[in-house]
Amino acid sequence: xxxxxxxxxxxxxxxMRASRKVERERPPRLEYADPRGDLALRRALQSxxxxxRGISCDLDQLLIVSGSQQALDLCARVLVDPGDRVVVEDPGxxxxxxxxxxxxxxxxxxxxxxQGLRTDDLARVRTAxxxxxxxxxxxxxxxxxxxxxxxxxxxxxxxxxxxxxxxDYDSEYRYxxxxxATLQSMDETGCVIYIGTFSKTLSPELRLGYMxxxxxxxxxxxxxKRLTDRHSSTHAQRTLALLLHEGTYDWHVRRIxxxxxxxxxxxxxxxxxxxxxxxxxxxxxxxxxLVAWAKTVPAxxxxxxxxxxxxxxxxxxxxxxxxxxxxxGTAASRPAGLILGYALxxxxxxxxxxxxxxxxxxxxx
Amino acid sequence: xxxxxxxxxxxxxxxMRASRKVERERPPRLEYADPRGDLALRRALQSxxxxxRGISCDLDQLLIVSGSQQALDLCARVLVDPGDRVVVEDPGxxxxxxxxxxxxxxxxxxxxxxQGLRTDDLARVRTAxxxxxxxxxxxxxxxxxxxxxxxxxxxxxxxxxxxxxxxDYDSEYRYxxxxxATLQSMDETGCVIYIGTFSKTLSPELRLGYMxxxxxxxxxxxxxKRLTDRHSSTHAQRTLALLLHEGTYDWHVRRIxxxxxxxxxxxxxxxxxxxxxxxxxxxxxxxxxLVAWAKTVPAxxxxxxxxxxxxxxxxxxxxxxxxxxxxxGTAASRPAGLILGYALxxxxxxxxxxxxxxxxxxxxx
Numbered sequence: 001x002x003x004x005x006x007x008x009x010x011x012x013x014x015x016m017r018a019s020r021k022v023e024r025e026r027p028p029r030l031e032y033a034d035p036r037g038d039l040a041l042r043r044a045l046q047s048x049x050x051x052x053r054g055i056s057c058d059l060d061q062l063l064i065v066s067g068s069q070q071a072l073d074l075c076a077r078v079l080v081d082p083g084d085r086v087v088v089e090d091p092g093x094x095x096x097x098x099x100x101x102x103x104x105x106x107x108x109x110x111x112x113x114x115q116g117l118r119t120d121d122l123a124r125v126r127t128a129x130x131x132x133x134x135x136x137x138x139x140x141x142x143x144x145x146x147x148x149x150x151x152x153x154x155x156x157x158x159x160x161x162x163x164x165x166x167x168d169y170d171s172e173y174r175y176x177x178x179x180x181a182t183l184q185s186m187d188e189t190g191c192v193i194y195i196g197t198f199s200k201t202l203s204p205e206l207r208l209g210y211m212x213x214x215x216x217x218x219x220x221x222x223x224x225k226r227l228t229d230r231h232s233s234t235h236a237q238r239t240l241a242l243l244l245h246e247g248t249y250d251w252h253v254r255r256i257x258x259x260x261x262x263x264x265x266x267x268x269x270x271x272x273x274x275x276x277x278x279x280x281x282x283x284x285x286x287x288x289x290l291v292a293w294a295k296t297v298p299a300x301x302x303x304x305x306x307x308x309x310x311x312x313x314x315x316x317x318x319x320x321x322x323x324x325x326x327x328x329g330t331a332a333s334r335p336a337g338l339i340l341g342y343a344l345x346x347x348x349x350x351x352x353x354x355x356x357x358x359x360x361x362x363x364x365x
Numbered sequence: 366x367x368x369x370x371x372x373x374x375x376x377x378x379x380x381m382r383a384s385r386k387v388e389r390e391r392p393p394r395l396e397y398a399d400p401r402g403d404l405a406l407r408r409a410l411q412s413x414x415x416x417x418r419g420i421s422c423d424l425d426q427l428l429i430v431s432g433s434q435q436a437l438d439l440c441a442r443v444l445v446d447p448g449d450r451v452v453v454e455d456p457g458x459x460x461x462x463x464x465x466x467x468x469x470x471x472x473x474x475x476x477x478x479x480q481g482l483r484t485d486d487l488a489r490v491r492t493a494x495x496x497x498x499x500x501x502x503x504x505x506x507x508x509x510x511x512x513x514x515x516x517x518x519x520x521x522x523x524x525x526x527x528x529x530x531x532x533d534y535d536s537e538y539r540y541x542x543x544x545x546a547t548l549q550s551m552d553e554t555g556c557v558i559y560i561g562t563f564s565k566t567l568s569p570e571l572r573l574g575y576m577x578x579x580x581x582x583x584x585x586x587x588x589x590k591r592l593t594d595r596h597s598s599t600h601a602q603r604t605l606a607l608l609l610h611e612g613t614y615d616w617h618v619r620r621i622x623x624x625x626x627x628x629x630x631x632x633x634x635x636x637x638x639x640x641x642x643x644x645x646x647x648x649x650x651x652x653x654x655l656v657a658w659a660k661t662v663p664a665x666x667x668x669x670x671x672x673x674x675x676x677x678x679x680x681x682x683x684x685x686x687x688x689x690x691x692x693x694g695t696a697a698s699r700p701a702g703l704i705l706g707y708a709l710x711x712x713x714x715x716x717x718x719x720x721x722x723x724x725x726x727x728x729x730x
Contacts, residue, residue: 004396006394007392015388016385026372030372031569066431069593098592203395204397229432229435230431230569231572232572236598236601
């Protein structure tokens with residue numbers, strides 16, 4: 001969802017070994033495959049989701065898709081009619097907003113705070129076809145949706161008949177905390193559609209993700225996936241199935257989580273060292289990015305600050321464009337917000353970057 | 366579009382060599398790529414289309430997609446509003462019909478004969494948003510759309526303002542004839558969207574195809590592709606780019622065309638030997654399948670005939686389901702039609718299969 005990964009972190013040797021094995025075992029018939037995805041991959045994924053995310057699901061509930069973007073697109077296509085209300089987090093993931101709007105949805109933004117989506121605000125929404133949330137690591141502000149709010153959200157969905165899209169885009173990067181229950185595993189009414197991706201652990205270039213879909217809806221999603229592009233690339237699916245099956249993927253996730261944690265720690269240390277008076281950091285307990293609110297710079301100068309940072313060679317991104325347009329009035333009370341992704345950098349580069357960022361912030365005053 | 370390919374015909378060694386090269390050259394940043402497709406692939410494809418299909422287009426007009434199914438889906442999504450009329454060939458490709466209907470199109474079937482789409486019938490259609498045609502090898506009946514009809518079709522499009530989708534799904538398999546001009550290269554008004562695929566020359570498992578789009582529409586198609594799934598798998602694109610660039614793909618196409626031609630010749634010979642009194646063969650001058658009309662069996666017994674063939678181990682497919690429902694009345698005057706794909710079989714298997722098919726037909730009388 002945010003920021004590129006480092007090519008050097010990709011498990012190239014393991015991937016090539018598995019890929020060669022898949023090439024050597026090319027089947028005698030090359031034909032369109034199951035739109036739900038490769039059976040071996042779905043089996044391996046079912047077992048991975050059980051051990052890594054506590055998700056228990058039938059094989060039939062799993063749909064392999066071409067990245068989480070396709071998952072969002074399929075949800076919009078299958079569930080949204082023009083004029084339907086879709087609840088989104090505000091600020092939130094713009095590509096989700098775009099895709100819902102493309103199907104004629106009216107977006108209803110709900111604010112987020114340190115405990116995630118404000119479910120007290122949500123309670124006032126009486127009709128909606130869907131709510132799209134990032135409960136493990138709210139995008140972009142990084143909150144973990146608290147347990148009471150998870151229950152409120154599920155209760156709201158049961159009352160309104162809305163679907164919940166649980167976009168678990170970077171849940172592999174929960175640092176120094178146990179992974180908590182997903183909405184999917186708390187769901188008793190079959191309203192949660194869970195979305196996962198390999199873009200954050202392997203590569204966004206792969207275009208592989210997956211959905212866990214409540215049984216009554218799976219047929220419609222499968223038919224729609226088939227109409228859309230028949231199925232996702234078979235070779236990548238089979239290669240990934242091997243990595244999952246032989247444990248290499250779990251090993252890789254543990255390894256890359258440590259690597260990212262080292263980068264995160266370096267970033268937090270550098271921010272504390274060079275900018276502790278200037279910024280408030282949020283969303284650093286998981287994921288691959290955090291948000292730094294520049295306390296001394298108003299949101300109205302956010303663009304200016306970002307430009308100054310880029311001139312110093314520091315590629316930070318503004319938070320403001322991720323707010324829905326109709327909430328722009330609130331911008332006045334916000335400080336400037338910067339998104340800092342760290343998956344691509346060494347601890348040294350991070351320290352150097354934060355020093356330059358500090359210079360940019362000071363230069364603005 | 367029809368029938369699987371043989372795994373043994375895939376250029377495994379060349380693909381693996383190119384794939385390893387791509388793996389070794391993994392970029393330092395793994396990130397979302399250009400939704401239009403990999404630049405090296407589009408460059409190589411531009412040059413391939415010029416030499417193989419006489420298509421001259423700008424690099425910007427090329428959009429790499431996940432197979433021709435996604436191309437059809439994008440066309441429907443971008444161009445069709447609910448209630449719009451879409452012209453399709455009757456009989457025609459069902460997955461195209463399904464995808465247009467899914468976007469609310471009203472299908473208007475136009476009959477085909479030995480020269481392809483009946484453009485005299487088309488002339489009576491005054492409004493349509495789009496016509497989807499397979500001019501090189503009409504699916505399923507195999508006609509090559511004659512030059513006068515190509516001109517009529519383009520003229521009709523210019524008059525009605527309709528788009529033409531030229532689905533060139535198996536044009537690589539023109540046997541013993543020079544490849545003729547595409548509609549795309551005859552188009553002077555920018556109404557033709559050309560669709561090609563690697564599913565028939567490499568593998569349907571790859572999920573790689575492409576579109577040549579008139580310049581004014583490319584931005585909308587690119588934005589829609591990005592919303593749909595960001596972009597197609599980078600690795601497969603880069604591997605294919607290498608094969609095209611180094612000439613291996615052209616070599617492979619020449620080789621597999623010879624292989625398929627040998628199968629086609631064996632099938633024609635076997636049909637002549639064992640069934641010459643019983644069937645009329647159409648559509649054999651190109652592609653990977655032909656249609657055999659069983660002169661002595663009425664369409665009403667087509668299903669029965671297909672079942673009898675399958676009991677003999679001969680996997681033929683009925684033509685009738687490819688006609689639009691509203692034209693079912695014409696079935697009374699048709700003989701039973703069988704689709705025979707041959708890309709998977711050796712000449713010996715083909716001869717054996719046709720003998721068994723003859724037994725099935727005789728058994729039915």
